[in-house]
Amino acid sequence: MLESGLIIRALMRNKIGALLIALQIALTMTIMVNAIFMIQDRQQQMARESGINEEDTFYLTNTIFAQDYNIQVGLQTDLNAIRKTPGVVDAIQINAIPLSGGGWSSGLQTEPGEDKDGIGTAIYMVDDHAINALDLELIAGTNFSPSDIGWRLPAQSAWPAKVIITQALANSLFPDNGQSALGKTVYISNNQPMQVIGIIKNLQAPWNGWSGVERSALVPFQMESRSGRYFIRTEPGRRDELMPVIESMLANSDKGRIIRRLSTMEETREQSYRQHNATNKILMTVVSTLTLITAFGIVGLAIFSINRRTKQIGTRRALGATRWQVMRYFMVENFFISAVGITIGIIGTVSLNYWLVNKFNMTPLGFELIALGVVTLVIVGQLAVLYPARKAALISPATATRTV
């Protein structure tokens, strides 16, 4: 560009002022790119599918307190009553709820023995209605049959003979060929065999922050426990209407227990990712305010430097510079300052990211985001300088002749 040399020489006369804006742009870029990166990271985590139907499902806790209570009979009576309620698709007893943060995990291994490595997985204890009640997609093999379901007594250590696992767990157990898992025997508690009879597409573990969150196993167990959870799926759109119906039906049918903690899956998801959501919103606010402040800072400083140079601008205009040329001068000047700022900013961004990766175990930043930050800041700078530059362009050539 024609005036580049001139602009740079002029900038060098007020190095500090220009450097300050450049530094501000650099810091803005550092924060902006890293914050957007963190936001994206969280959004990706939140976008993962739990694998279950979350719209039409809810669950509740059934706590028994009466003394001589037949838990096995009580459970069957409850489940039958819920399943028969008009509008209910299916219902199960389950030991843990996906995304809820509380559950059971265990290690599965492909060969028996205490010295063999296991793969950690979430354990869901359910009956043969689970695939329907959770709305899971069985991609290979078969569901449990009613005769597979056993009772799990408190503190029992024996496991049933069959298991259904997620595709992700199959791939972890049999890295060469996940599909081959079907029909194979895996071992739980080091040496108790279980045969894989089915593979489901997706089912998340209860812990959303766990690296193995896609690894889950369904185990055909009904629990003889004085505190149990019922998970219920309704016909589409009927959840809210049926929740109080089922609650009062259960509470009234049997006075030896308490029905509590009714919760929908949607609430559970909201709770589960509350921290993520909050952090994202805070980061969004920080990024947008920051960009605004930097933009206004550029406007303020440009206006000042134009006010100081009114006479020079007038002189240039008097010597034949067009309005556009005057405007262009300030825009090119801003571009140079931004370029310096962005260069420092790239270094800052990468360093901050490096620190965050080390300190908070985050993944390193991608190149596209840095490019996006560069483009955004150049545009913000140019937009911010537009108004002052226009003001400069409107200075009349006659100014040059005044006050001398």
Next chain:
Amino acid sequence: MFFYYLRLARISILRHWGLSLLMVTAIALGIGAAMTTVTVNYLMSADPIPSKSHALHTIQLDNWDESNPFKEGLEPPPFLTYRDAKNLLSAKKAQRQTMHTAAKAVIEPLAEEDLPLYVTVRANTADFFTMFETPFVYGGPWQKEVDDNNDLVVVLSEKINERLFAGENSVGKSIKINGDLYKVVGVLANWQPKPRFYHVDKVKAFDDSEDIFLPFTAITRKKINFDDNSYCWGPTTDNWQDYLNSECAWVHFWVEFNSPAEKQQYRDFLNGYVEEQRLYGRFKRPNDNRINTLEQWFKAREVINKDNNMLMAMAFLFLGVCLLNTVGLLLAKFLGKSPEIGLRQALGASKSTLFYQYMVESACIGVMGGLLGLLFTYLGLAGIEVLYGEKMKALVTLDAQLVIFAILLSVAATVIAGLYPTWRACNVAPANQLKSQ
């Protein structure tokens, strides 16, 4: 002179009101962001029991699998096995010691027409109350003998006493759990330490304290079920007695020392205890007996969320941008005054008076930024409460200390930001400026 400079500052600030507004807003936003995150972190790491925090310690022992260490061997399990806790408790080697864990229960109605009540339970030994200085409205802790003789007694929280006995003195009355009658020996005043130091982890650190407190034997005798994390290895267990004797770690164990010497003695005692247990074939891993202070314990249990530390780092960088912004704008502003400064110097103003004058102006902007910043902090904290929900309520209040800190931070920040521009302004060569007038 000071008031004269204040007047000059006022004139100068009002003359460039747009610029001044921009500076004040930028500082205020920076202060608001920094203070919001500082407040949350400050309250999260607040000392929940200042009178005792130096004396209370938690114990960790590494009873884990020789070939498959707990948490890659970086950290022993956070809790003790029941048998170790029981042994340490009966050894009575510290000033005070208690074991406890979380449980749940249903209080059954005594009268036909009443409804059953689900309650959260802390199962603990007698020293729990004296160690943690729980305030009582009625009665007091149970006697130490209760921990051995299996008496069925209970300490109620204020909330539950309100619910069951309309807030009256219920000492001597009974409640029914699982068919057993428990005699009320004490009622706590509202006791909600934040963080709930005696049971902290990533999720539960800011939960409320429990509804009722029962002797630990209620759990060991299977009167109620415990409801907490348990970390296990070793042979699987088929009944409750096996479980109590297993290597499962689930009992929180706390001790109180009055002096560093006692702590050292206890360390020696623990080493001896582990050696002794090795004779029974336990503790096959190298010694990793830990006596954690509250501070160390909070750190190990990640009471302060990583997100919060990260947000605080971001907020301070943000404040940095706002200050750079202010430095730039002040520089432009003061340099714009060069002719005026030249004139004043020619009329005899010394550099130090000029410096004083412009520092007063910077500080004025700082104070205004700080005050507006407090408003932003207040809004920021309200926003945090909306985003994180009820649980954070205790963590989003400003106290006098924080308010003073905020004002000082903003004034200090602006004065530092004003140093360079002021220095430049004072070094204007008067002759040049006067020539161009």
